[in-house]
Amino acid sequence: MKCLSLRKIIVKTNKMATNRTFTMLKPDAIENGHMGKILDMIIEAGFDIKAMKYTRLTEDQAKKFYEVHAERPFYGELVEYMTSGPIVAAILEKDNAVADFRALIGATDPAEAADGTIRKLYAESKGRNATHGSDSDENAQIESDFHFSAAEIF
Numbered sequence: 001m002k003c004l005s006l007r008k009i010i011v012k013t014n015k016m017a018t019n020r021t022f023t024m025l026k027p028d029a030i031e032n033g034h035m036g037k038i039l040d041m042i043i044e045a046g047f048d049i050k051a052m053k054y055t056r057l058t059e060d061q062a063k064k065f066y067e068v069h070a071e072r073p074f075y076g077e078l079v080e081y082m083t084s085g086p087i088v089a090a091i092l093e094k095d096n097a098v099a100d101f102r103a104l105i106g107a108t109d110p111a112e113a114a115d116g117t118i119r120k121l122y123a124e125s126k127g128r129n130a131t132h133g134s135d136s137d138e139n140a141q142i143e144s145d146f147h148f149s150a151a152e153i154f
């Protein structure tokens with residue numbers, strides 16, 4: 001009995017350590033032929049792909065996704081860019097997924113991104129910066145729900 005409850009606690013603890021984040025390979029990454037290399041970096045870094053689609057955002061979707069930036073001067077440019085071509089949207093799972101994925105993609109501006117990060121290697125500029133990564137567990141959930149139904153997550 002004692003052994004069984006200890007096992008349950010260990011399983012629960014392990015489960016809690018694993019979480020999910022949401023990413024988009026943005027239009028510049030696709031346009032510049034970096035889709036395969038970026039996906040490879042994500043998989044090599046230990047992220048499991050739980051859901052993935054190749055799609056193009058409508059203007060309404062892009063406006064809604066980046067609603068938090070609606071008052072920023074770059075909002076119009078951002079919506080135009082994010083709807084300019086196809087993207088790859090995906091849900092990724094790993095221990096500490098949100099923080100580890102932000103570390104993998106690097107700073108918003110590639111000029112400030114660390115060496116070896118996705119944005120340092122593949123982003124064109126602060127605006128056209130190759131890859132999105134959720135900034136919190138809560139937003140990862142909201143953004144995943146925005147793009148995927150339960151039946152599309154494996």
Ligand code: IDP
Nearest residue numbers: 069074077078107108126127128129132133135
């Ligand atoms: P993040 O993607 O690193 O979280 P945020 O500040 O949340 O960065 O901005 C969302 C997106 O808006 C950026 O990834 C980038 O595409 C765009 N963006 C942010 N700041 C600027 C800017 O100063 N000029 C143009 N586009 C920007």
Ligand code: MG
Nearest residue numbers: 108133134135
């Ligand atoms: Mg952000």
